[in-house]
Amino acid sequence: MRAWLPSLLRAVLLAILLAFLISPGWFEPLLKPLVQDNAPAIYNQGSLLTLTLLHLRTVAIATIAAIIVAVTLAILVTRSFGAEFLPLSRSLVNVGQTFPPVAVLALAVPALGFGEKPTLVALFLYGLLPIFENTLTGLTTLPPSVMEAARGAGMTDRQRLFKVELPLAMPVILAGIRLSVVISLATATIGSTVAAKTLGEVIIAGLQSNNIAFVLQGGLIVGALAVLIYDGLSAIEAVLARRAGL
Amino acid sequence: MIEIDGITKRYDGTAVVDNVTMTIEPRTVTVIVGTSGSGKTTLLRMINRLVEPSAGAIRLDGEDNRSMPGFELRRRIGYAIQGHGLFPHRTVAQNIATVPVLLDWDKARIDAKVAELLALFQLDPAIFAARFPHELSGGQQQRVGVARALAAEPKVLLMDEPFGALDPIIRAKAQADLLDIQKLLKTTIVLVTHDMDEAFHLADKIAVMDKGELVQYGTPAELVTNPATEFVQTLIGASERPFRLLSIETAGQAVEPGTADGKPVGAATSQRDVLSELLWTGRDALPVAAADGTLIGKVTLEGLARRAARPQ
Amino acid sequence: MVIALLVAYGALVAPFATFRANRIVPGEAKSVLAALPAGAGVVLLGLMIVAAAIILLKTPALLRLATAAVALGAIALFIGLTAAYLTPPENTYARVSPASGFWILLFAYALLAADSITRLRPRPGVRVLLLLATLGGAAAILVSGLWDGLSILKEYAGRADVFWLEAGRHVALALGSLFASVVVGLPLGILCHRVEPLRAGVLNTLNLIQTIPSIALFGILIAPLGWIAVHVPGAGAIGIRGIGAAPAFVALFLYSLLPVVANTVVGLAGVPREANEAARGIGMTDRQRLFGIELPLAMPVILTGIRIVLVQSIGLATIAALIGGGGFGVFVFQGIGQTAMDLVLLGAVPTVVLAFAAAIVLDALIEMNTPSQNRGRTT
Ligand SMILES: Nc1ncnc2c1ncn2[C@@H]1O[C@H](COP(=O)(O)OP(=O)(O)O)[C@@H](O)[C@H]1O
Ligand SMILES: [Mg+2]
Numbered sequence: 001m002r003a004w005l006p007s008l009l010r011a012v013l014l015a016i017l018l019a020f021l022i023s024p025g026w027f028e029p030l031l032k033p034l035v036q037d038n039a040p041a042i043y044n045q046g047s048l049l050t051l052t053l054l055h056l057r058t059v060a061i062a063t064i065a066a067i068i069v070a071v072t073l074a075i076l077v078t079r080s081f082g083a084e085f086l087p088l089s090r091s092l093v094n095v096g097q098t099f100p101p102v103a104v105l106a107l108a109v110p111a112l113g114f115g116e117k118p119t120l121v122a123l124f125l126y127g128l129l130p131i132f133e134n135t136l137t138g139l140t141t142l143p144p145s146v147m148e149a150a151r152g153a154g155m156t157d158r159q160r161l162f163k164v165e166l167p168l169a170m171p172v173i174l175a176g177i178r179l180s181v182v183i184s185l186a187t188a189t190i191g192s193t194v195a196a197k198t199l200g201e202v203i204i205a206g207l208q209s210n211n212i213a214f215v216l217q218g219g220l221i222v223g224a225l226a227v228l229i230y231d232g233l234s235a236i237e238a239v240l241a242r243r244a245g246l
Numbered sequence: 247m248i249e250i251d252g253i254t255k256r257y258d259g260t261a262v263v264d265n266v267t268m269t270i271e272p273r274t275v276t277v278i279v280g281t282s283g284s285g286k287t288t289l290l291r292m293i294n295r296l297v298e299p300s301a302g303a304i305r306l307d308g309e310d311n312r313s314m315p316g317f318e319l320r321r322r323i324g325y326a327i328q329g330h331g332l333f334p335h336r337t338v339a340q341n342i343a344t345v346p347v348l349l350d351w352d353k354a355r356i357d358a359k360v361a362e363l364l365a366l367f368q369l370d371p372a373i374f375a376a377r378f379p380h381e382l383s384g385g386q387q388q389r390v391g392v393a394r395a396l397a398a399e400p401k402v403l404l405m406d407e408p409f410g411a412l413d414p415i416i417r418a419k420a421q422a423d424l425l426d427i428q429k430l431l432k433t434t435i436v437l438v439t440h441d442m443d444e445a446f447h448l449a450d451k452i453a454v455m456d457k458g459e460l461v462q463y464g465t466p467a468e469l470v471t472n473p474a475t476e477f478v479q480t481l482i483g484a485s486e487r488p489f490r491l492l493s494i495e496t497a498g499q500a501v502e503p504g505t506a507d508g509k510p511v512g513a514a515t516s517q518r519d520v521l522s523e524l525l526w527t528g529r530d531a532l533p534v535a536a537a538d539g540t541l542i543g544k545v546t547l548e549g550l551a552r553r554a555a556r557p558q
Numbered sequence: 559m560v561i562a563l564l565v566a567y568g569a570l571v572a573p574f575a576t577f578r579a580n581r582i583v584p585g586e587a588k589s590v591l592a593a594l595p596a597g598a599g600v601v602l603l604g605l606m607i608v609a610a611a612i613i614l615l616k617t618p619a620l621l622r623l624a625t626a627a628v629a630l631g632a633i634a635l636f637i638g639l640t641a642a643y644l645t646p647p648e649n650t651y652a653r654v655s656p657a658s659g660f661w662i663l664l665f666a667y668a669l670l671a672a673d674s675i676t677r678l679r680p681r682p683g684v685r686v687l688l689l690l691a692t693l694g695g696a697a698a699i700l701v702s703g704l705w706d707g708l709s710i711l712k713e714y715a716g717r718a719d720v721f722w723l724e725a726g727r728h729v730a731l732a733l734g735s736l737f738a739s740v741v742v743g744l745p746l747g748i749l750c751h752r753v754e755p756l757r758a759g760v761l762n763t764l765n766l767i768q769t770i771p772s773i774a775l776f777g778i779l780i781a782p783l784g785w786i787a788v789h790v791p792g793a794g795a796i797g798i799r800g801i802g803a804a805p806a807f808v809a810l811f812l813y814s815l816l817p818v819v820a821n822t823v824v825g826l827a828g829v830p831r832e833a834n835e836a837a838r839g840i841g842m843t844d845r846q847r848l849f850g851i852e853l854p855l856a857m858p859v860i861l862t863g864i865r866i867v868l869v870q871s872i873g874l875a876t877i878a879a880l881i882g883g884g885g886f887g888v889f890v891f892q893g894i895g896q897t898a899m900d901l902v903l904l905g906a907v908p909t910v911v912l913a914f915a916a917a918i919v920l921d922a923l924i925e926m927n928t929p930s931q932n933r934g935r936t937t
Contacts, residue, residue, distance in 0.1 A: 087676040092669070098913040100873030103906035106890050110899045149331030151296055152404075153344045153394070154321030167335045182769060189771035190877065194894060203774045207880060212781045219774025226769035 010231055017224045020217075021049045031213040041213045043202045052221060055198040058191065059184045062120050066127030067177060074135035075161065090136070097129045101187050105194055119191030119198070126187055127180040134176025138169025171241040178233040185226045189218070247272050248293065248402065248434065253302035255288050263288050264458040265302070270451075272401070275428060275435045277445040279481065280455030286438040289455065290404050293436065294323045306402065321345050324403035324433070328410040330391035332379040338364075338390050339375040345398040363393040366427065385416040392424070396431065405437040409444065421447055442481060446493050447516075454478050466494045471557050488554035492518040497534050500553060501543035506531035510541060521550050588657070593640045602636050605629065606663070613670060619677040626671035631695065633663050638704035655709035655900055682922030689918045693911075709900040710907070713889075720888075725908065727803065728885035731878055732871040732912075735807055739814035739867060744860070746815070747822025748848070757823065764816035772809065772874050776881045779805035806883030810874055814867040821863025825856030858928045865920035872913040876905065 020027055024042045031041040042048075070093075076082040077089050101122050108118035142165060150164045166173075192200030199218050206214025248270040255263040263285040270276045278286045291297040293304055295316040304311045311319055332341050339360045346356045364371045367389040379387055388408065395403055408424075409417045421444060428435055439445055445452050446466050454462045454469070454477070462474035470490045473479040482490060497520045498513035510533040511520050524532060524547050531546040594602060609629045612621065641654040656664075675688070705711050714721055750757040767775070783804050829852050837851045853860075879887030889905030892898075 088669075088673045091672050091676055094917070095672070095914065098869050098873075098910065098917050100876050100906070100909050100913065102873070102876040102887060102890055103902075103909055106894055106902040106906055107899075109894065109897075109902075143331075143334075145327055145329040145331035146333060147331075148296075148327055149325070149391075149394075150333070152294065152320055152325030152327065152331075154317045154319070154348055156317045159348070164333060168333075186769065186771040189773055193880070193891065200771065200773060203771065203777055204880075207773070207777050212778070215774055215777030215780075219770050219778055222771045222774065223766070223769045227766065230769070 010228065013224055014228055017221065017228070020221070021052055024048055024217075031217065036210075039209070039211050039213075043205065043214055043217060045205060046201070048199075048202070048217070048221065051197060051199050051201060052225070055185075055188055055222070056225070058116060058119055058188050058196065058198055059123065059181065062123035062188075063127050063177065063181055063184055065120075065124050066131055066180060069124075070128045070131035070176075071135050071173065074132050074139060078136065078139045079157075086136075089132075093129050093132045096125050099125065101126055101190055102193070105190060109194055114195040116191070116196045118194050119188060119196040122191070123184045123187055127184050130179040130183070131173070131176040134179075135169065135173045138172035139165055142168055171237050174233060174237045174240065178230055178237070181233065182226045182230050185222055185229070189222060247307055248436070249305040249308075250289075250293075251303045251305065253289070253292055253299050253304060255285075255292060255297060256300045261300075262458050263292070263299075266455075266460045267302075268453060268460060268463050270434065270436060272434050273432045274450040275425075275437065275448050276451050276453060277449035278436065278438045278453045278455060279440060279442060279445045281481075282440060284455040285458040286440075286455050287406055290406055290436060290438050293402075293404055294320045294325060296320070296325075321348055321398060322400055322402075324395035324398075324400040326392045326395040326403065326405045326408045328407040330379075330387045330411075332387055332391055332394070334379055336378075337375065338369070338377050338379070338382070339371075341379065341390060342394045342397050344394055349398055359397055359399075363397060366430075367393050367423070369393075385412060385420065388412060388416075388420060389423075392427075396427075396433070399431075400433065402434045402436070405435065407439055408437065410439075410441075417444075424448065442483070442486075442490075443493075446490055454481060467491065470494075487556075489518050489521075492516065492521055492550060492554050495553070497545050498536075498542075500545050500549055501534050502546060502549055504531075504544050505541065506533045506544040506546075508532050510535035511545065513537065513542065517545070517550055517553065520545050521547075521554075524550070588640075588644065589659070593644060594636060595639070595643055598636065598639055598643075602632060605632050609667075619674040622670060623674035623678065626667045626674065629667045630664070630671070633660060633667070634696070634699055635704065637708065638699070641705070641708045653709040653712065653900065682925040686919055686922050689915060693915065710903050713898070713900045713904045721904070724884050724886055724888050727883070728872075728875050728887075728909070729912070731803065731806055731810060731875045731883065731885055732868065735810035735814055735871055736864070736868055738807075738811045739818050740864065742811075743815050743818030744822055747819040747860075748826065750819060750823050751826040761816075761820060761823070764819060767812050768816055772813070772877050773880060775809045775812065776805055776877060776883075779808050780881060783808065802881070803878070803883045805881055806875070806878035806885075810871050810878075813874065814871060817863040817866040817870075818860075821859050821866075822856065825859030825863075826852055828859060829855045858924050861920065861924045861927060865917060865924065868916045868920060869913050872909060872916060876909055 028041050073089060077086040104122040104125055105118050108121045112118050112121065146164065146168070147160070150160045155163065188196075188198045189200030189203055191198050192204050199222050202218030202221075203215050206212065206216075206218065250266055250268050250270070253263060253266050254261055266289060278289060280286050288297055292299050293306075293311070295311060306323075333344070336344075342360045342363055343356050346359060351359075360375065361371050364374060369386065369389060374382070374386070374390075379390070382390065388411070392403075392405075392408065395405075409420050412420060424435075425448065427433075437448060449466055451463065451465055452469055453460055454474075456475070456477045462469060462478050464472075469478060470482060470487050473482060493516050495517050496513060497511050497515045497517060500517050500520075501513070506529070508527060508529055508531075511523060513534055513536050520532065524530070524545075530548070531544045533541050533544050536542050593599070606629070609625050612625045617625075637656050637660055644654045675685070680688070699705055700711075706715070746760065750760050770778070833851055833855060834847065837847045842850060875883075875885045876887030876890055878885045879891050886905040886909045890902050890909075891905075893901030893903075893905065
């Protein structure tokens with residue numbers, strides 16, 4: 001009974017989320033008490049489903065770019081020829097994190113215009129750090145005896161990387177990606193301050209018209225997405241970790 | 247045959263292996279001993295070029311080991327290390343198949359080899375082939391590590407403190423198994439250890455390293471009877487000398503004609519163990535039985551005492 | 559080498575400054591030579607070439623650091639000269655702002671400085687001194703009026719009072735919520751460490767809060783706080799209101815709890831068993847053990863949590879402006895609204911500087927609290 005309870009809760013959450021996105025009207029009575037007399041309780045300036053999909057797309061693009069760059073960078077600085085740049089790359093990515101997302105967003109606007117692009121840049125920069133840090137941790141904490149055995153067995157550098165190092169580091173890398181995705185899901189809402197089409201639009205509309213129902217539904221959809229995606233990735237990670245015997 | 251010719255390795259100007267020359271005969275077990283930090287591992291790793299030497303050369307069957315890329319060389323030489331170094335994300339079978347896969351053997355040949363090695367190391371393929379390393383005991387992990395090193399039928403097997411992480415009982419068994427397998431496969435084994443008992447038990451020849459230099463290279467008996475330096479003497483242990491001599495040879499080699507009372511000892515038992523048995527049972531002599539159980543003579547306290555004494 | 563390429567591109571190809579007739583029309587890009595009086599432009603280019611050479615050759619880290627410092631000083635000086643040179647006299651609408659060339663040079667030399675500092679591995683105290691020196695240098699230039707011609711400072715000149723007011727609010731929000739989260743989070747973390755069944759529940763709840771986007775959390779809190787302001791006597795008097803600083807403060811506090819609690823738990827769990835056994839063995843009480851052994855040993859991890867919180871709060875506090883909570887975000891959002899980038903910069907630059915300085919100071923603190931065998935590993 002204990003074991004399947006969390007899965008059940010997740011399934012229920014997913015069902016509610018889907019129901020809300022497809023037919024928000026059903027939930028109107030729940031949100032009605034939150035708004036003043038005649039204000040709409042359900043976001044009415046666009047489809048919540050479309051916004052959700054756009055939101056996810058933005059996060060997906062930024063995360064994939066961040067994964068490619070961060071993992072490549074971490075691989076490069078852990079090879080013997082790139083070792084020189086390891087401390088620098090680490091402080092650089094660290095500094096990147098001190099830039100507030102709003103600032104990155106605002107500063108990217110003159111170069112890229114309003115809309116999705118500055119949001120992508122901000123999410124990309126923000127997503128880099130966790131993935132980079134974790135990939136680095138994964139690649140630098142491999143058991144020395146395993147690495148020695150891989151070399152001793154006559155694997156080339158490339159074979160070692162793809163057959164031993166990356167598979168062993170994979171659970172840690174995935175944990176970084178998971179963290180990065182959750183941060184990005186929340187941060188993407190800020191993109192709507194520069195007119196990106198994300199769920200932030202719902203929240204900001206709520207803030208501007210003093211409509212708590214909007215704020216709440218926007219926030220909860222993002223929160224539910226984050227929880228579901230986080231759990232999904234955790235499950236994949238657990239399977240991989242078990243396979244790797246870690 | 248492995249010819250090590252004036253090999254030197256320097257780190258930051260200090261030689262950690264200093265002009266070592268030695269020849270290792272094929273199909274023998276050579277054990278490198280020495281205190282920690284004396285350069286044993288570095289010497290061993292220069293044979294398969296995990297470490298590139300600063301000077302000198304190493305030839306395998308007359309061929310310079312730098313005549314091919316390092317990774318190709320290493321696919322031809324078995325390598326087993328302390329703590330086994332098994333790939334945690336691969337099954338036992340996949341681990342053993344590592345080098346054959348790198349060498350592109352066909353699948354049937356790989357499967358046959360894996361099954362053969364598992365059987366040889368007393369691991370039932372039906373049970374163990376699909377397990378992951380963390381599902382094995384320490385002794386089993388170690389056996390899989392050696393099996394992996396032998397998978398591509400290397401002529402040479404390098405072992406760096408392979409039994410260091412095992413408890414004494416399992417270690418004794420692993421040593422005995424290794425000797426059996428060596429006799430069967432005729433592999434040339436070079437093994438690093440800092441355990442002198444292990445060295446005397448396994449070695450055809452022992453190389454003693456001290457501060458990067460090879461101070462003596464000879465048979466175990468030569469080392470005991472004729473230590474080249476004070477250091478070798480200390481390493482062997484003055485009070486251990488007679489027992490070391492006895493531990494090199496077997497009861498079969500000390501058989502005298504005649505019979506004795508008591509439970510027979512096997513001809514393959516070390517003379518040291520026979521002496522222990524004699525002392526413990528308070529007898530002067532024990533009968534010796536060949537592997538098939540037939541009595542072939544006796545071993546006497548007096549005879550062993552003669553063998554343990556310093557050669558004149 | 560990458561840095562040298564950046565310097566070359568920044569100095570030769572990209573425009574150094576932008577001139578605009580007023581603050582919102584598109585600007586006209588000027589190269590280094592065009593942006594400076596004849597002699598000065600050549601001097602700056604010469605300097606950059608020397609710097610690039612020093613970077614390309616394998617020079618010692620200290621020399622590279624000095625190069626970076628001199629070069630940074632030079633571009634800081636020259637951008638000020640640019641403003642004076644390009645702005646027509648008596649024209650108060652014209653705006654001169656640093657263009658991509660300036661930013662690229664700034665980035666390149668900051669990278670060079672960061673690289674040489676990482677190589678030198680200075681002790682934490684020295685790093686803080688370097689930070690102070692840099693800030694001091696920038697402050698001196700600000701006070702001297704050299705940059706007064708630049709567009710950001712023209713924006714500042716127009717709203718100096720508001721700037722400092724919002725700066726105060728920003729810092730108060732970030733530090734105040736940090737303080738509150740430590741006061742609540744540290745005991746909560748200790749409790750979670752001691753009382754196993756509590757741990758998963760508390761951490762999961764805090765994790766859930768983190769998944770709610772900041773602007774939504776800010777917004778959601780408006781309702782309950784508004785209700786409290788109306789219904790709880792005296793609440794309004796102490797500043798609790800539906801909109802404004804109160805929901806921002808509470809939201810920042812809630813976000814900050816997770817890193818503090820989680821790191822406290824992790825830090826305490828990481829205390830070596832032997833240390834605890836030994837402490838118990840010599841007859842320490844639970845309380846003595848907590849304050850004498852566990853907390854000091856867990857301190858680096860707890861401080862890491864606080865560093866995360868502070869940097870995160872300084873950034874998030876910009877969003878408070880959306881619900882009338884003030885802070886540097888006010889300028890950022892006004893700037894976005896008016897498409898006046900200089901105004902955005904007026905909000906963004908101090909935020910970044912603040913976050914950056916906080917990160918360096920706390921990193922130094924963490925390192926000073928870490929037993930020496932690990933020293934030099936954090937960057
Ligand atoms: N990669 C290396 N760089 C610098 N010094 C090394 C390196 N590898 C080994 N050494 C030094 O060489 C000496 C011999 O090491 P090793 O061959 O591992 O000794 P052993 O195996 O006999 O304990 C030691 O003092 C060790 O510190
Ligand atoms: Mg060694």
